[in-house]
Amino acid sequence: METLTLLAGGFAVALTPLNIGLLLLGCFAGTLIGAMPGLGPVNGVAILIPLTFAFGFDATSSLILLSSVYFGCMYGGRISSILLNIPGDEPAVMTTLDGYPMAQQGKAADALAISGVASFVGATVSVIGLSLFAPLLARMAIYFGPADYFALYILAFVTIGGIAGVDPRKTLLSAMIGLMIASVGIDPISGIPRFTFGNYHLYDGVDPIVALVGLFAISEILVLLEKKAADRTAPIGITSWLPDFRTIWMTRWAVLRGSLVGFVSGVLPGAGASLGSVMSYSVEKQASDKDGTFGKGDPRGVAAPEAGNNAASGGALIPMLSLGVPGSGTTAVMLAMLISLNVQPGPLLFERQPDLVWGLVASLYLGNVALLILNLPMIGLFSRLMMVPTWALMPIVAAVSFVGVFSISNSVFDLEMMIFFGVLGYLLRKLDVSLVPLVLGLLLGGDMERNLRRAMSISDGDWSVLIASPISIALYVLTAVFLCLSVWLTMRDHKRTQSRVTEG
Amino acid sequence: MKIVTTTSAVFGLALAASVSLTAVPASAAECIAPSNPGGGWDFTCRTIGRILSELDLVEGNVQVTNMPGGVGAVTYAMVANERPADADLIVATSTVGVTQIAQGRYPAPIDAMRYLAMLGADVGVIAVDDESPIQSLEELTEIMAEEPGSIVTAGSSGAGGWDHIRLLMVAREGGLDSLGDLRWVQFDGGTDAVTQMMGGQIDVVSTDMGEIAGFVDSGDIRILASLSDEPIPAFPDIPTAKSQGIDVTGYNWRGLYTGGEVSDEDYNAWVEKLKTLYDSDNWQEAAVEFGLVPIWRGGAEFEEYVREQEKAMADISRDIGVIE
Numbered sequence: 001m002e003t004l005t006l007l008a009g010g011f012a013v014a015l016t017p018l019n020i021g022l023l024l025l026g027c028f029a030g031t032l033i034g035a036m037p038g039l040g041p042v043n044g045v046a047i048l049i050p051l052t053f054a055f056g057f058d059a060t061s062s063l064i065l066l067s068s069v070y071f072g073c074m075y076g077g078r079i080s081s082i083l084l085n086i087p088g089d090e091p092a093v094m095t096t097l098d099g100y101p102m103a104q105q106g107k108a109a110d111a112l113a114i115s116g117v118a119s120f121v122g123a124t125v126s127v128i129g130l131s132l133f134a135p136l137l138a139r140m141a142i143y144f145g146p147a148d149y150f151a152l153y154i155l156a157f158v159t160i161g162g163i164a165g166v167d168p169r170k171t172l173l174s175a176m177i178g179l180m181i182a183s184v185g186i187d188p189i190s191g192i193p194r195f196t197f198g199n200y201h202l203y204d205g206v207d208p209i210v211a212l213v214g215l216f217a218i219s220e221i222l223v224l225l226e227k228k229a230a231d232r233t234a235p236i237g238i239t240s241w242l243p244d245f246r247t248i249w250m251t252r253w254a255v256l257r258g259s260l261v262g263f264v265s266g267v268l269p270g271a272g273a274s275l276g277s278v279m280s281y282s283v284e285k286q287a288s289d290k291d292g293t294f295g296k297g298d299p300r301g302v303a304a305p306e307a308g309n310n311a312a313s314g315g316a317l318i319p320m321l322s323l324g325v326p327g328s329g330t331t332a333v334m335l336a337m338l339i340s341l342n343v344q345p346g347p348l349l350f351e352r353q354p355d356l357v358w359g360l361v362a363s364l365y366l367g368n369v370a371l372l373i374l375n376l377p378m379i380g381l382f383s384r385l386m387m388v389p390t391w392a393l394m395p396i397v398a399a400v401s402f403v404g405v406f407s408i409s410n411s412v413f414d415l416e417m418m419i420f421f422g423v424l425g426y427l428l429r430k431l432d433v434s435l436v437p438l439v440l441g442l443l444l445g446g447d448m449e450r451n452l453r454r455a456m457s458i459s460d461g462d463w464s465v466l467i468a469s470p471i472s473i474a475l476y477v478l479t480a481v482f483l484c485l486s487v488w489l490t491m492r493d494h495k496r497t498q499s500r501v502t503e504g
Numbered sequence: 505m506k507i508v509t510t511t512s513a514v515f516g517l518a519l520a521a522s523v524s525l526t527a528v529p530a531s532a533a534e535c536i537a538p539s540n541p542g543g544g545w546d547f548t549c550r551t552i553g554r555i556l557s558e559l560d561l562v563e564g565n566v567q568v569t570n571m572p573g574g575v576g577a578v579t580y581a582m583v584a585n586e587r588p589a590d591a592d593l594i595v596a597t598s599t600v601g602v603t604q605i606a607q608g609r610y611p612a613p614i615d616a617m618r619y620l621a622m623l624g625a626d627v628g629v630i631a632v633d634d635e636s637p638i639q640s641l642e643e644l645t646e647i648m649a650e651e652p653g654s655i656v657t658a659g660s661s662g663a664g665g666w667d668h669i670r671l672l673m674v675a676r677e678g679g680l681d682s683l684g685d686l687r688w689v690q691f692d693g694g695t696d697a698v699t700q701m702m703g704g705q706i707d708v709v710s711t712d713m714g715e716i717a718g719f720v721d722s723g724d725i726r727i728l729a730s731l732s733d734e735p736i737p738a739f740p741d742i743p744t745a746k747s748q749g750i751d752v753t754g755y756n757w758r759g760l761y762t763g764g765e766v767s768d769e770d771y772n773a774w775v776e777k778l779k780t781l782y783d784s785d786n787w788q789e790a791a792v793e794f795g796l797v798p799i800w801r802g803g804a805e806f807e808e809y810v811r812e813q814e815k816a817m818a819d820i821s822r823d824i825g826v827i828e
Binding site: 141188349 | 692
């Protein structure tokens with residue numbers, strides 16, 4: 001009951017004309033920024049921070065603006081994933097797996113609608129979780145130690161095996177390349193540069209967004225350059241302009257499962273939206289890929305990761321607000337801004353500044369509704385993008401990629417890196433190696449390694465620390481179950497194909 | 505065709521949004537933050553830039569440029585090679601930058617730049633969980649000296665980073681000789697380390713006060729000592745290490761440098777402007793809001809301080825084997 005009273009107070013704060021205006025502006029700008037290859041929520045939020053200072057907004061209004069950009073980016077990231085096979089930001093990588101095949105089958109409108117609705121449900125679930133349990137969940141998350149995080153990443157990596165590609169050896173190869181790239185840069189634990197070849201530009205490691213734009217956008221352009229002119233001018237047919245609501249309803253369980261998994265990943269500080277969408281996708285694939293349709297345009301393969309990454313971004317606000325620990329890169333930037341606005345996130349924020357916290361929560365509820373309303377009518381417009389002939393589209397993608405990457409750090413070196421990754425991505429595609437495990441290795445590898453080494457420093461080199469806590473044991477058991485299940489599924493599919501062959 | 509136009513309009517709009525960061529009116533002075541927007545160096549440049557123009561110490565606005573890379577090394581190399589004599593350029597730095605130089609991680613030595621001033625500092629503290637049996641700094645230094653392997657310490661820097669080094673300075677002052685025996689765990693931030701301590705994973709945290717002040721207010725952690733000359737204004741009850749017989753200070757100061765070939769005249773003019781800025785209410789308020797304690801060291805005095813700090817860090821880094 002107390003929560004409802006506080007929430008009502010929050011709505012009163014959020015419903016001022018200024019805050020509603022900022023909310024709508026943030027949602028709109030966020031969707032655009034998220035849709036651009038290279039520009040993700042971190043950049044969106046960082047771009048708008050000087051603006052909030054320039055206009056002198058108070059902390060609550062600034063936070064509402066930035067959070068709506070954050071959520072808007074999570075919505076927008078899926079658009080280019082589905083239509084162009086180019087993820088708009090890191091967590092949207094998983095959406096390419098089934099989203100792009102759907103678009104190629106002419107079901108772009110369906111895919112966009114499913115992802116929009118899934119994003120809405122995921123975000124709403126997480127905001128409800130945020131308003132009901134934030135302080136409680138934050139208290140529980142602190143018992144997650146380095147060894148437990150390591151077990152969590154092991155679980156994530158094991159499930160990657162089942163995600164993409166036909167040949168497990170190629171999946172492994174791709175993930176290994178990702179892990180190797182993740183180890184470039186100054187090692188934060190020992191302070192020693194690794195694989196930097198004395199080049200200072202490599203000291204901070206490889207920016208995942210630069211690698212992502214190179215691997216997906218630039219390699220896409222290279223692949224297209226190779227095709228015959230006739231192929232390039234033929235746009236993909238669209239079977240329907242309007243989304244089919246039965247398809248959306250079909251994904252309801254995928255959306256709910258994805259939301260829960262994503263939310264839990266988001267609450268754990270440091271795990272974030274990328275892990276959320278990975279885990280949601282793998283869980284969904286294990287749970288419902290009975291006919292091997294995942295990866296070939298299954299609507300549930302779009303719904304689960306989209307619900308997951310939006311739920312995770314809401315979940316990530318919990319450790320940020322109630323512990324002052326950022327759950328993702330974006331929340332880290334928001335945290336820095338809060339501190340400079342003289343707001344001290346931490347255990348007392350909910351008591352000391354209830355207006356700010358509940359105003360934010362209320363604006364998230366409103367923002368989600370606004371995003372859904374804003375996004376659904378735009379489906380028709382966005383899916384028409386598929387009709388733009390590639391000769392016109394690809395130069396725009398190239399220009400946007402270069403400007404987007406350059407605007408992050410004003411560095412020509414990053415552009416060179418992007419081209420390098422473009423060529424790498426092109427070569428791997430030619431070899432039929434899926435790029436998704438590579439990106440996941442790159443995104444998750446660093447944290448996995450650091451948590452292993454933290455656990456090792458705590459135990460002074462005793463490996464038994466890894467299975468010393470009930471949390472990590474539970475996670476390893478889950479990992480084993482996943483492994484057995486996927487082996488069993490593969491065997492069964494194999495038998496089926498064989499029996500079909502013999503029958504034929 | 506209409507569709508193409510709409511699409512490009514959408515892209516164009518977003519492009520404009522991304523470019524607007526750099527579209528600041530041209531002006532003489534430029535401050536480079538060697539990091540992404542949002543961090544401490546970015547705050548230094550943006551706040552100092554804003555106040556410099558508010559006080560009319562510079563013409564027009566100060567342009568703030570973000571040049572992340574190599575924990576400041578990319579910017580250091582650029583200034584040393586391309587703009588060593590540019591008197592309009594100032595660059596944000598801090599204890600972190602000096603640590604990197606001390607450990608040979610910048611492409612040029614400390615003498616390649618002229619250090620202007622420090623304007624404020626985050627104060628280092630040593631914290632334990634509120635339920636920890638360790639009650640005072642004396643008890644902690646005793647444990648560290650006699651059974652260094654029995655406790656796990658942590659902070660927001662890696663081995664040989666500033667959080668680690670200042671804890672080792674305390675441990676050495678308290679009688680620990682083989683500094684490598686103390687276990688150290690790196691976390692991504694001070695609050696990460698504190699929450700892991702609350703979860704029972706580690707025993708002691710050494711980090712900046714600003715980031716973890718919320719946990720002191722809530723009573724989740726206990727601060728054994730602040731590594732400052734005077735008690736922190738916002739927490740007058742927390743004793744300094746000095747008052748407990750450990751003569752160590754551990755400021756994480758925020759300051760600025762300029763190119764190594766800037767003339768004495770221009771150098772002194774900058775120091776003077778920064779002193780005026782430091783004395784203004786604008787800066788005193790902004791610093792406190794960001795969790796800093798305003799502290800001034802400028803000109804020759806600051807040059808000397810930076811060199812002393814570099815030497816102390818290099819010594820400890822050698823002792824723990826981070827450098828040879």
